[in-house]
Amino acid sequence: MTSRLSRKFYSRKTIVVAKELLGKTLVHKTDEGIISGKIVETEAYLGQKDPGSHAYGGITRRNRIMFGPAGKAYIYLVYGNHYCLNVVTEKDGVSGAVLIRALEPQQGIGLMRKRRRLDGPLPRLANGPGKLTKALGITGSMNGADLTGNRLFIISQIGSPRKKSRCNDFSIVTTGRIGITTGQNLPYRYYIKGSRFVSKTVPIRRQECG
DNA sequence: TATTGGATCGCC
DNA sequence: GCGATCCAATAG
Numbered sequence: 025m026t027s028r029l030s031r032k033f034y035s036r037k038t039i040v041v042a043k044e045l046l047g048k049t050l051v052h053k054t055d056e057g058i059i060s061g062k063i064v065e066t067e068a069y070l071g072q073k074d075p076g077s078h079a080y081g082g083i084t085r086r087n088r089i090m091f092g093p094a095g096k097a098y099i100y101l102v103y104g105n106h107y108c109l110n111v112v113t114e115k116d117g118v119s120g121a122v123l124i125r126a127l128e129p130q131q132g133i134g135l136m137r138k139r140r141r142l143d144g145p146l147p148r149l150a151n152g153p154g155k156l157t158k159a160l161g162i163t164g165s166m167n168g169a170d171l172t173g174n175r176l177f178i179i180s181q182i183g184s185p186r187k188k189s190r191c192n193d194f195s196i197v198t199t200g201r202i203g204i205t206t207g208q209n210l211p212y213r214y215y216i217k218g219s220r221f222v223s224k225t226v227p228i229r230r231q232e233c234g
Numbered sequence: 235t236a237t238t239g240g241a242t243c244g245c246c
Numbered sequence: 247g248c249g250a251t252c253c254a255a256t257a258g
Contacts, residue, residue: 067241076241078254086254104251106242123241154242203241 026179031172034094038113038120042068043196043214045111045122048180049130052160059135059160061127061150063178065215065222067201069110071119076207079119089168090119097176099157099167106154109162111171111178125202125213126151128221129159136160152223194218 029048034041043066051060069077071090078087078100089098090112098110098121110121127150129136136149136159150156157163162176171177195217200209202223215222 069241078241081255084255100241101251101253103240103242104253108241110241125241152242201241205240 025182027182028172029095029178029180031093031095034111034113034171035115036094036113038068038070038122039212041111041113042066042122042212045124045178046196046214046216047194048178050124050127050156050160050176050178051131052162052176053174054135054161057132057135059132060130061156061160062130062221063124063126064128064219065124065126065213067123067125067214068212069121069123070212071114071121074207074210076201076204076210076212077119077121079121083119087119090121092116095171097162097166097169097171099162099164099169101164102154107157107163108153109157123153124156125153126215126219126221126223127156127159128219147220151221 045063045066048063049060050063071077071079072082074080079090083091086100089096093116094112094114096112098112099107102108109124112121114120129146129149137143139161140149140159150159169176196214197217198211199213200211201213
């Protein structure tokens with residue numbers, strides 16, 4: 025049994041949401057079919073107070089979605105080439121978002137290969153923020169999409185006695201964030217320990233539950 | 235209006 | 247290790 029994550033789930037502290045998104049499944053229903061993957065790596069961006077966040081320094085045209093209600097998609101173009109998918113967190117009016125950095129492919133693997141034009145090994149299909157948006161067919165035109173809708177959303181497994189456990193059936197590794205210079209050393213990157221589907225391995229800063 | 239540089243990726 | 251590629255942000 026599965027259940028779609030509600031706005032209530034997203035309307036919490038960014039760091040809590042970033043950790044709890046690990047192990048959940050991101051789903052995109054496209055005209056060609058359903059594409060999904062397990063979230064194995066995230067990063068927290070704490071909004072206006074975080075020098076590494078796009079929201080640092082206040083609201084602009086690009087980052088305005090981050091200041092609105094939680095459970096929306098904040099999607100932007102980086103380096104002129106790639107789209108990154110974020111999940112908006114915190115209560116309405118407070119900025120914050122979680123960057124989805126890597127997926128373990130589940131459904132629609134053929135479609136992922138087609139979109140990525142990659143016939144290589146499975147762990148290379150979506151092991152990076154730009155790769156996973158391309159694999160799932162997510163573009164900037166979907167900026168602001170509501171993740172409580174029925175086209176792009178995140179589900180969790182329910183009915184398990186371990187549901188309430190903060191750590192599911194895995195341990196969480198915490199490191200500094202990737203690809204930024206300001207606020208790089210803040211321990212806001214999280215991934216599933218031992219997963220072969222994470223974007224890259226860096227020196228381990230801390231482990232939880234493991 | 236001009237300039238600058240970035241939450242990346244893939245190939246050299 | 248480096249170029250692609252383009253738009254948002256900031257300064258003038």
